[in-house]
Amino acid sequence: MFDIHSHILFGVDDGAGSFVESQAMLRAARNAGIDHIVCTPHYRGNSVNRQRIAENYQTLSAFARKQGFEMALGFEVYWENLAEIGIKNANDLCIEGTDLLLLEFSPGSLPPHWQRIIFDLQGCGIQPIIAHPERYRPIQNNIDIAVEMKDMGCLLQLSGNFAAGGLFSGSKKTALKLLESDLVDYIASDAHSVADYADYKKALALAQNY
Numbered sequence: 001m002f003d004i005h006s007h008i009l010f011g012v013d014d015g016a017g018s019f020v021e022s023q024a025m026l027r028a029a030r031n032a033g034i035d036h037i038v039c040t041p042h043y044r045g046n047s048v049n050r051q052r053i054a055e056n057y058q059t060l061s062a063f064a065r066k067q068g069f070e071m072a073l074g075f076e077v078y079w080e081n082l083a084e085i086g087i088k089n090a091n092d093l094c095i096e097g098t099d100l101l102l103l104e105f106s107p108g109s110l111p112p113h114w115q116r117i118i119f120d121l122q123g124c125g126i127q128p129i130i131a132h133p134e135r136y137r138p139i140q141n142n143i144d145i146a147v148e149m150k151d152m153g154c155l156l157q158l159s160g161n162f163a164a165g166g167l168f169s170g171s172k173k174t175a176l177k178l179l180e181s182d183l184v185d186y187i188a189s190d191a192h193s194v195a196d197y198a199d200y201k202k203a204l205a206l207a208q209n210y
């Protein structure tokens, strides 16, 4: 099974803190049925260290491949960073070997020109994947925005922790509504730690009802 959004790469964001933790996450991923992993460190703010990401990815991917995993490198790109690096350079942030770009918005609001961002990416031959639409308040309040994203050609990706409820209870309701409306293209672990794979398994089980 394919996991298109994961913070399993150590030492580069708020995900795995060490190579040892990445290794433990690989075991949890395998236990959850995952065998293809896209490492998607946050591309957000001004603390992105591309060199460290490349070095740590070399280490982790070499280890993971020996364990029988397929692995690729991508990024979870925050929309404001996209504006900074320039849409024309966005191809560089696609998932290795694909035209897929994982795009993140803020939970509280979408940028007023979000459609423009999508158009501009598509104009560069990029296929946007919207990371965890279930977390975005405007979509929680109005599912039609997710329909509009799909109509524009975006792919939508749920993150496994919607299944946890609690902090993500608004997300859970919205995730189920998105599943019910057949708007979901991927369910990903978005794992930051070993524990997140348990929610991912719950999310997959929930999704089977739709």
Ligand SMILES: [Fe+2]
Residues within 6 Å of the ligand: 005, 006, 007, 076, 190
């Ligand atoms: Fe993420």
